[in-house]
Amino acid sequence: MTKRQLMCLTCIAVVVVSGLGAAAPSSAAAMHTVHPGESIQEAVDAAEPGDTIVVSPGTYRESVLVTKADLTLRGWGSATVIKPAAATTPAANSCAASGNGICVMGTAAKTVDGVTIRGLTLTGFKKNAVWASDTDRLSVRNVIAEKNGVWGIAQQRSTRAVFKGNIVRDNGDAGIFIANTVDAEGGATDTGGAVIAGNQLTGNRIGVTVRRVRNLTVRGNHISGNCAGVFVVGDESKPAAGAMTLRANMIVANNKSCPATPRLPAIQGSGIVLTGSESTEIRANYVADNVGASPLSGGIVLFQSFVGAQNTANVIKNNQLEGNKPADLANRGSGTGNTFVGNVCQASEPAGMC
Template identity: 50%
Template structure:
């Protein structure tokens, strides 16, 4: 058994995550007409009562649509390359409008950031360089922010809460940056990154997507990475969900994986969520790998998980819903304590080439991984 110790990096990074909340609410702007910024970009300013969608429709690539503090009923669609949708922090709130008949509202989402695809899901037009920052999206029946077929999308300093499915959903997108966001009390994942929500098939190569310094709590799953590759999830604080971080694959080719989960603080994800199709009940899971290959889990602090689900434990390897095993997972340099029934659990009897090294923990299944 390796003596328990606390890695320095995840706790330092997590402290920075928590402190970042205090700096995320700038002073509200008064309503004003569009103006040219010093950079040459046009800033379209919207006050409560104004049309956010009209401003987005008028924006050209490189423009900014800036919302003053206040409530904005209705869903909006950002579909122009290089446009920034910016609020004034927590005081700028997008909420549902029952009278909204736009396509984003009909899909149940708050903010839609969309390219286009054909009937088989293949990209037709990729939306590039969009930014959503410094606002709150709350109470929508599906996703707070729903993005699909994008490249270099940035979502930062956004609060997504009380949405029916995902807080932030990013599908079929590459080189995404999701940083310094708060996702809480959403019906499914706080942050969800996938090829498609409603399709199987091979994993998407995300070309370096980064999910970092987010705070994820009160969701079914804090962070779910499903059928994706080439991604890093680091320095996130994941607590108080049913499950913490889920990396999910199946028998599609290419396999999900070739990604890194590092330097996160994952603690006490002990809410109970009942079974749903293709997923057993979830309670007390820190980091789960299922049906993946070549995933590295390193430098994380994973504590205080407890549950009766077959996926309960600190770091758990588990076969996918279609029986696909994990291959060549590397679980190394993590600090684990107080996870029941085990800090490290390899419950994947068909898994191959999986390695557990230099982890500080007390109990493993089977014995010998600590």
């Protein structure tokens, strides 16, 4: 190759590299660090999509509203504690006004996507520790949500969420709650494959409630010491709740006693309860020592919804059940197409399913 040819190739390379640089300018995502005495909300307000807000160890008394996509809010686990602001402090945002700890809020026209909440402890809020509405791909991991008035971690009108590795305890209602919507009637909505996995849920009214939703997985959770372990709740609306998988969960001794509410009778000793569900697979769970005298008590219980919707075409297979009373397996409705196969258990209603 001649000297002139080499010079031409060098020129072309310079042009190409320069062109690539000009075509793809980028700015690195920023990291914002919050220290005790500073405002988490101010850091969130200053952040741009893609940024990370690191909350240093300490106690913060505020509620945080997130309305921007692709933000990460990260703390140091039990060392980073968020509590409600003092009662005399005016509500700083709609999240505080509604009694929640962290709110991730989109709208029906524009969801808030890709938000991550990780390694924070939220305690003592009047309503929920984490509340999300109109989101996509929300990730809540390694969060401690305890002693909140209603739900620990909850969402509505949202898709593709991941709730993983959280400790959710002693909340007034469900530890983790996913619903189509909490303020209107309507058929079950597709969550796009939401995942509730590897969480520890204790001391709540119900460990996990999934209400009027479809297409999600509840797997590998340890659920004990609640009034009930898992509720799959549907009604007469269409599409029906269901088309989900509950597998490889350990659901043991959910024998706390909870009084009746306008939606449910008194509950105690319920492992997994399906009401008005279709095409749900309950597989390879260990369900033991859930004992009570409620109509919903027992290991795995199929019960018509409280508006009369039946369970249909659900599959309960390869579960290990023991010590649940009044029965390990109970089919207390008149739904059709429900299959019980390969389960190891001691007592069933009606007899013969073990």
